[in-house]
Amino acid sequence: MTKENIIDPQNIVYKKPSLMNDSPMHYCPGCSHGMVHKLVAEIIEEMQLTDKTIGICPVGCAVFAYNYLDIDWIEAAHGRAPACATAVKRLWPDHLVFTYQGDGDFACIGTAESIHAMNRGENIAIIFINNAIYGMTGGQMAPTTLMGMKTATCPYGRQADLHGYPLKMTELAANLEGTCYITRQSVHNVAAINRAKKAIRKAFENSLSGKGTSLVEIVSTCSAGWKLTPVEANKWMEKNMFPYYPLGDIKDTTIEKQ
């Protein structure tokens, strides 16, 4: 007996996208990665683009994205995903090519690759998970760690004189001529999830139609790294992250061009 036999199609109110497999996820309870993965799977499925999609996953917690979404994947070295995506998109110009990267990957070790891919206007979509911390390696300071925030490598809180300032890569990206769509989203409630989904879909459409680079930052929780419960993490994010990383579209040249 299959799931389809048990539940009548007309009774289904919610289902897992078919591109998402049954592998148990390694993500911690309350982590935003799982939700964003689901959105990516849903969008590729809805756009019927599986045979035209090549995903580039990072080094970071999302390194194992390839274990959960049944699309073709190339796992990049730490920070190099935009270089990888550049080559793939130029060699397969009619494909949807996207990267999925954390803040350490996209905004620290890979800063050169990120800036130059965006500045060249590569026709790729970048999904940038900003959880203000290095999740995978156990909660060290990220370029995006907030002032005063405590991590394993700034245990007394981030201080400007010691650590510099949290990097707003997304605002920086908006200044680059090659980018067409820059937005900051979150997935902490249903309305936010719906907006994030629209944003990712738009970024994917831009990759296909060759409008330039799209960047969708998702301000995210890392309950394990922040040492908070999932509910507390969401509240902490709203209170502390959103004021510094305000949500919404920052740049959209695709509207003007229409």
Add this chain to the structure above:
Amino acid sequence: MTSTENKYILLKGNEAIAMAAIRIGCDGYFGYPITPQSEVLETLCNEKPWETTGMVVLQAESELASINMVYAGGATGKRVMTSSSSPGVALMQEGITYMAGAEIPGVIVNVQRGGPGLGTIQPSQADYNQSTRGGGNGDYEVIVLAPASVQEMADFVETAFDLAFKYRTPVIILSDGIIGQMMEKVMLPPFKARKTAEEIATLYPWAATGRDMKRKNNIFTSLDLDQERHERHNIHLQQKYATIKEEEVRYEEIMTEDAEYLVVAFGSAARIAQKAIEDCRSEGIKVGLLRPITLWPFPTKRVAELAGQVKGILCAEINAGQMVQDIRLAVEGKTPVSHYGRMGGMVPTPEEIAEVIRKQLVQE
């Protein structure tokens, strides 16, 4: 460039690499300028192959970016290459070890210059160890081809891609500033069309080209946190390297049949050594030359056989003594092995090597 079909033309080694790449159906080149190999990228930009064969050419932001472009491009089944010189190739080691781990084909040309560090822009063979000992982290090997002429610069591009795809491995063409910069007559390979998407799908079912629902998804990664499975992957890689060692050793021999003494040299040093042994032969010294063409896999068996035949072996290379270690491992003490080399961008003359043959090799 005018019509070059079946005609010898005069080209620099670096130009020959670029022209050959366009003609053999290379899909993409990603590189960053560095002397003495910038003519590869410059020639490609001049030729504009994106308008003819459809080959992608991109000046990347760094060698780190270019090798990772090769990594990902190769994963999609495309024939993708880069070129650089020593300091740039040092930067590329990250991508090369990832290619080895994830079993991704691709070609890296190293037109070597003197080191260490920023070194000099003059020629050198000091990246022998880096190329033949993996170079990056982990247990892996890279096939290394050593051209000794502009003709071989042109010919080895296709050979390198064929080997890269046959074994799904990175292949290095280890050249140097002499061969990259010198002009010689060369016959370019005939034009071959680039592989179509359909051909890639049938020839390379492993490639990440977008998942056709008839197959499972293709994933390229070098990561595995399950150590038992990861050991099995390492064993698989080692078995592949054993096959390559068995099947792909290439070398050239000059006047070795009756040789009492042997010079072993690769690449440009072999060209210089050839003149030296010709001079010594005219003086009655029975000396021959073995030129390894694959530096990895090294012609260990052939060196061991010749060690039983000759009274002494001289390794002439443009470094402090790197290939000589592979020779000693092959010879296992059967015959004396000595080394002669120059460093820091200095290149030995044929007369210098002939003197070493006369005074050192024959006297020993």
